[in-house]
Amino acid sequence: MSANVEIKEDIRTLQMEKLQAGLEEVLATNSFYKTRLHEVRSWDDFHDLPFLTKAEVVEDQKINAPFGTNLTYPLGDYVRLHQTSGSSGGRPLRWLDTARSWLWWTSIWANHVYKGAGITSEDRIFFAFSFGPFVGFWSAYAGAERLGALVIPGGSMSSEQRVLAIMDLQPTVLCSTPTYALRLAEVANEMGIDISKSAIRKTLHAGEPGASIPATKHAIEAAFGAECYDHTGMTEVGPTGFTCSAGDGVHFVESEFVFEIIPVGTDPDPMATKSEGIGELVITNLGRFCSPLIRYRTGDLVELSREPCSCGSPFVKAVGGIRGRVDDMFTVRGINLYPSQVEEVLRRYSEIVNFQIRHQKVRHMDEVSLLIETRDGTDSIVENVVLDLRHSFGVRIDCQCVPNGSLPTNEMKAKRVVHVQG
Secondary structure, rough: HHHHHHHHHHHHHHHHHHHHHHHHHHHHHHOOOOOOOOOOOOOHHHHHOOEEOOHHHHHHHHOOOOOOOOOOOOHHHHEEEEOOOOOOOOOOOOOEEEEHHHHHHHHHHHHHHHHHHHOOOEEEEEEEEOOOOEEEOOOHHHHHHOOEEEEEEEEOOHHHOOOHHHHOOOOOOEOOOOOHHHHHHHHHHOOOOOOOHHOEEEEEEOHHHHHHHHHHHHHHHHHHOEEEEEEEEOOEEEEEEEEOOOOOOOEEEEOEEEEEEEOOOOOOOOOHOOOOEEEOOOOOOOOOOOOOOEEEEEEEEEEOOOOOOOOOOOOOOEEEOOOOEHHOEEEEEEEOOOOHHHHHHHHOOEEEEEEEEEEEEOOEEEEEEEEEEEEEOOOHHHHHHHHHHHHHHHOEEEEEEEOOOOOOOOOOOOEEEEEOOO
16 A cells, blocks of 8 residues: 555544544534534445535525524634625625634644745745735734744735835735735836845735636746745635645645535536546535534535645645636637636736626627736737637637726736626
8 A cells, every 4th residue: 555545544534533523513503504414424424415505505694694503602602703705796604713713724824825835934924915804814814923924914005005015024925816916016017116126935825716827826926036826715614725835736635624526517416526536626624613514515616636746745636726616617619618717828928917708698609708908008919819819729709908997906806707798
C-alpha cells in the first residue's frame, strides 16, 4: 500500500470520528436536522443522507426569521454574525458562529491558507476590504492575528487611499478579491505610482475564481511583482481550500471537511457521489456543528484530482480552483461555456481593464455578447478579441467597447454575467 493511500485512509478515519462526534449533539438539539439526519456508523450510512440545497436553507431562514432553525445551541452561545454577499441575486443567508467555531475558522486560515502561501508571523498583511456583515476577509483578519502577523485594515478607504497606504506602510501581503487587486493596480497607474515597487511579495485572494485562472493570476503577479495565491470558502460552510507552492489549483482541507462531487445538470443519486473527477462540489463541514451543513450542494464546478502534489499535501486538489458557478454556465451555438473560460482569454490583453458578459434569450436561443473597457478607451483590440474567442471556443461572441467607468467596479465579488430579459 502506498504512503499516499495510507494518508488518505487516515484522513477518512479522522473525518468519520469528527462527523460522529458532532452529529451526536446535532441530532439531540438541532431542530433543522432532526428529521433530515440519522445516526452515522459508517460511510454507507453517510451516503444514505440526503443532499441539502441553498434554497432549502434560504426557505428555513425566511420562515423562521432571522436566523432559521439550524442552531445546535441556545442563541446566547453565539458570538458572531455574518451573511452571504447576495451576489447571485438571491436572499442573503445569515450565519452564526460560537467562539469555538470561530476559533475553527481562524485555525484553518493560520494553519492551512497562510501556511500554503508561505505567509508567516513576520509578514505585514494589508486587507483591501470594507468590513461589513459579509464574512469576506473577517476570518482572514482574525487568522492573521492568530498567526502573529501584523494586520493592517484597509476598510473605509478609497482605492487611491489604499494605494498610498500600500506604498507608505509597506505591507508584504495583499488580501483582496482578484478583480479588486487589478483595480488597485489600475488606480496606482493612474496616480503615476508603480505598485510593483511596493513591499508586497505575495497576494492572497478569495471571493471569485480569478486567482486560479492562469491569465488573471499572471496579470496580478505582473502588476504587483508578487506571487499570487488563491483561497476558497463560503460564508455558510467555512474556509475550504488554499493554493500550495505548485500553484496549479487549490487543495481542499479534508481534515476539516468532507468533499464529494456529483454530475452537473442531473438529479443526483446521494449514494453515487465521487471523490475525483469533474462535477458540482458537495461539502460537509466537520468543525462547525453549531450551525452545520451536511452534504451541502454548493453550486460550484470543480475538477478533483488525487494525483500526488509536489508540495507534499495529502489533500485532494481542485485543479484550476473553482471553475465557476454551475448556474453561470451559458451556451453559445451549442457550446457550453463558463465565465472563467472567457476571462482566461480576455486577461491575455493588458489593454482590457474590465469586462462583463451579457446573456439573454432571443426566440428561445442563447445570445451572448461582451462589454469591455480598455485602458485607452478605444476599440482597437475588439476585432482581435473576437477572433481569439472564436479560435478558443469555436464560436463567435460579439464584443463591444464601452466608455471607461461604465461597468461596475468594487472590492467585492465581480458580477461577470448579467442576464438580460429578451
